[in-house]
Amino acid sequence: AGLEVGPGTAVIVHTGGMIPDGVDAVVMIENTQLAGEGEIEGRKPVAPGENVIEIGEDISPGDLILPAGHRIRAQDVGGLFAVGITEVTVARQPRVVVFATGDEVIPPDQQTRPGQVRDVNSYTVSALVEQAGGVAIRGGILPDDWETLLERAREAFEGADMLVLSAGSSVSVRDMTAEVFNRLGEPGVLVHGIATRPGKPTILAMADGKPLMGLPGNPVSAFVQFTMIGLPIVYRLQGAEPPRRLSVRVRLATNVASVAGREDYVPTRLVEHEGELWAEPIFFKSNLIFTLVHADGLLRVPLDRTGLEAGEMVEVHLFAREG
Incomplete structure (x- = not known):
């Protein structure tokens, strides 16, 4: 405290430390050498302000540190701690319930028989949900039975922020997904079929303010459509802008x-x-x-x-x- 440095004098300053009055530049120690007892010699000239960070140069009082909806990265953690902020209010992770449907669908740990396929979609969609910061809840495999499908969807809907059903969205005798969505709340189905490949039979719906998505049973179709449409919804549920796709x-x-x-x-x-x-x-x-x-x-x-x-x-x- 009160230390001043005049012409022809110097003082050791540690990285990140405050500089005393009278100092306007810092010479890195590797650019100095001892010239005698109590004397050092600078081997490289420095300009005023060199190796010095001015007050407010990094961040100033009143500056916005992070905007609302920003997903916190490792460097953001460092920035928060640097200004003494150790707690922040964050959005609740959205709960996304994912069902696979179809009499032919079996768990991935079971051996397939003719006419059967392993459940791929609920696992890939769940992984995408987690990647986007949501909480994926796999609801299991539902049979092609109207009453069971509606009952299980209603149960899951109560505690979910978003509901995803894989398969059952193609126009066929088995098509029950759209009607289930209509029964869950208003306004119901908004889109049934989109002009893309793969994934044309995708269903998009809203029920009492909650998004619903019906995905095709084919794995590539389901993955592509959830990547392009479902992931942005998961980000929006967190109050965040979807990240720019690389x-x-x-x-x-x-x-x-x-x-x-x-x-x-x-x-x-x-x-x-x-x-x-x-x-x-x-x-x-x-x-x-x-x-x-x-x-x-x-x-x-x-x-x-x-x-x-x-x-x-x-x-x-x-x-x-x-x-």
Whole structure:
């Protein structure tokens, strides 16, 4: 306290420490050497203000530290602690109940018989929910029985912030998802079928202020539609803006056919060729989950295009990577 440094004098200051009066620059210790008893020599000149942080340069009183809806990152934790904030009010994690439906669907730990498939969708959707900060609650597998489906959906709806049913959304004899949604509350089904591939039979609904989503049974369709539509809903339930999707502009390796008036999403891997990244589409059937396992992202074919040509620059939306 009260220490002053005049011309021809210096004092040791530790990193992050306050500088005494009369000092306007700091020489890093590795740029100094002893020149005699009680004397040091600077081996590198410094300009006024060099290696000095002015008061308020990092953050000042009244500055917004983090906006509402911001998802706290590791660096944000450091910033909060740096200004002495050790507790913050956060949004409650939304509870998303996910059901698989279908007499042919069995748990993934069971051996399949002819006509049976393992439950893939409730697990992939649940993983996406957790990735977005929600709490995924797998409700199990429901049979193709109207009374059971409605009863279990009503029970889950009471404690959920969002309800997702996988399968049962195609127009068929088994189509009960849309009617279940209509029975849960107003206004009911808003959209039944969207102009995309994969995932055309997707259902979107609202019941008493809660979002409901009916996904196709095919794993690729369910994954793509929940990624593109469901994830933003989970973020909104937390009062947060959906994060900007990471994408890259790369050259297309092969032609991709499409139909005007429909937006296509094609699983795509990125390959390097002669120092340049190329998009290599993985042509697929919507029930083949490993087309996604082997992909780095989704190639989008816009509504107004009838296809994309090999060699043109395209945009690939990258899958999020954890860890």
